[in-house]
Amino acid sequence: MPSYHFDYTEYKNENELEYPFSHLLVAAKNATESAYAPYSHFKVGAAVLLQNGEIVVGVNIENASYPVGLCAERSALASAISQFPEQKIVAIAISYVAPSGDNNKPAFPCGMCRQFISECEDRNEQKIPLLLAAQEGQVILIHSAKDLLPFSFGGNDLG
Numbered sequence: 750m751p752s753y754h755f756d757y758t759e760y761k762n763e764n765e766l767e768y769p770f771s772h773l774l775v776a777a778k779n780a781t782e783s784a785y786a787p788y789s790h791f792k793v794g795a796a797v798l799l800q801n802g803e804i805v806v807g808v809n810i811e812n813a814s815y816p817v818g819l820c821a822e823r824s825a826l827a828s829a830i831s832q833f834p835e836q837k838i839v840a841i842a843i844s845y846v847a848p849s850g851d852n853n854k855p856a857f858p859c860g861m862c863r864q865f866i867s868e869c870e871d872r873n874e875q876k877i878p879l880l881l882a883a884q885e886g887q888v889i890l891i892h893s894a895k896d897l898l899p900f901s902f903g904g905n906d907l908g
Contacts, residue, residue: 863894877894
């Protein structure tokens with residue numbers, strides 16, 4: 750039976766990261782403070798590093814009509830693409846704060862965000878690494894967003 754495997758890097762904490770990834774992760778962690786999560790109280794911040802060195806942040810924005818909410822990853826990417834349409838995305842960092850539970854393990858993007866990031870890789874024509882972390886503890890570096898969405902759907906599938 751076929752199987753799918755990919756490589757990723759684990760760090761004990763953010764102190765093991767080198768610049769600019771360390772700086773990017775701090776921006777994502779700080780962004781969680783601005784999240785609007787009155788229902789789940791699960792606050793997510795994302796930071797996008799662009800080729801020109803700019804960092805654009807986004808947060809999750811909940812809505813009483815749940816499907817209307819917006820994830821931090823898509824919020825940050827939409828803002829980055831809107832403000833800097835010609836700039837390639839170098840990396841994305843994602844962090845969260847949960848009111849209860851384990852706050853030292855990375856959380857991974859939802860399926861919708863994985864699809865969105867995957868298409869951003871297609872647009873960029875280069876891999877986009879993802880740094881995933883809570884407010885403290887382990888950090889995971891996924892070397893390509895496509896690793897999180899094997900067999901992804903893209904523009905080429907539309908014919």
